[in-house]
Amino acid sequence: DSGVTQTPKHLITATGQRVTLRCSPRSGDLSVYWYQQSLDQGLQFLIQYYNGEERAKGNILERFSAQQFPDLHSELNLSSLELGDSALYFCASSVGTGNYGYTFGSGTRLTVV
Amino acid sequence: QQQVKQSPQSLIVQKGGIPIINCAYENTAFDYFPWYQQFPGKGPALLIAIRPDVSEKKEGRFTISFNKSAKQFSLHIMDSQPGDSATYFCAASRNGANNLFFGTGTRLTVIP
Numbered sequence: 167d168s169g170v171t172q173t174p175k176h177l178i179t180a181t182g183q184r185v186t187l188r189c190s191p192r193s194g195d196l197s198v199y200w201y202q203q204s205l206d207q208g209l210q211f212l213i214q215y216y217n218g219e220e221r222a223k224g225n226i227l228e229r230f231s232a233q234q235f236p237d238l239h240s241e242l243n244l245s246s247l248e249l250g251d252s253a254l255y256f257c258a259s260s261v262g263t264g265n266y267g268y269t270f271g272s273g274t275r276l277t278v279v
Numbered sequence: 280q281q282q283v284k285q286s287p288q289s290l291i292v293q294k295g296g297i298p299i300i301n302c303a304y305e306n307t308a309f310d311y312f313p314w315y316q317q318f319p320g321k322g323p324a325l326l327i328a329i330r331p332d333v334s335e336k337k338e339g340r341f342t343i344s345f346n347k348s349a350k351q352f353s354l355h356i357m358d359s360q361p362g363d364s365a366t367y368f369c370a371a372s373r374n375g376a377n378n379l380f381f382g383t384g385t386r387l388t389v390i391p
Binding site: 168170199207208210211214221222224256263268270271273 | 321
């Protein structure tokens with residue numbers, strides 16, 4: 167167990183729907199990162215939050231959004247889902263704002279049908 | 280555009296062999312090069328990392344070789360074991376940056 171908890175583990179939903187993925191970081195970690203892993207693209211950085219504030223943005227679609235709550239857990243919201251959004255979504259956490267010492271969760275597998 | 284290019288896509292070796300996975304990058308501002316190991320159903324886990332001021336780093340059976348002038352780095356697994364069968368990702372980042380750029384992964388299979 168890495169200490170980073172992601173729920174749910176699996177999610178199947180229809181096109182056009184909206185889903186929320188949840189991440190609880192490792193105890194003591196203030197940064198949360200979201201990554202998307204697809205078969206042909208590898209791991210792509212989506213967004214980072216540090217202590218409740220957005221710190222960095224990657225190739226995150228406008229249909230996607232995220233937030234980090236006062237208890238430091240984070241949620242990734244995906245809306246108007248398309249077939250191409252099917253992927254593994256990973257959350258990682260670290261103590262500070264740099265990326266050294268990432269710890270990844272086990273991911274949420276999203277299938278859009 | 281893939282910032283870090285990784286090869287091969289898959290690799291099969293006999294137990295005891297030395298698989299080598301290669302990565303190349305273009306951005307000379309990168310200064311941190313980690314390797315991650317991922318087992319099925321799990322998230323990537325940091326295996327070993329190197330900075331460009333050294334040409335080689337060893338941790339147990341895992342070695343990173345780094346060639347700054349060629350902008351390439353590679354992972355060698357000595358005396359590979361079936362338990363090493365996993366997907367390996369190289370990555371890179373800039374000092375102070377908040378995100379890692381990952382390669383596309385290499386699926387390693389070690390045959391007993």
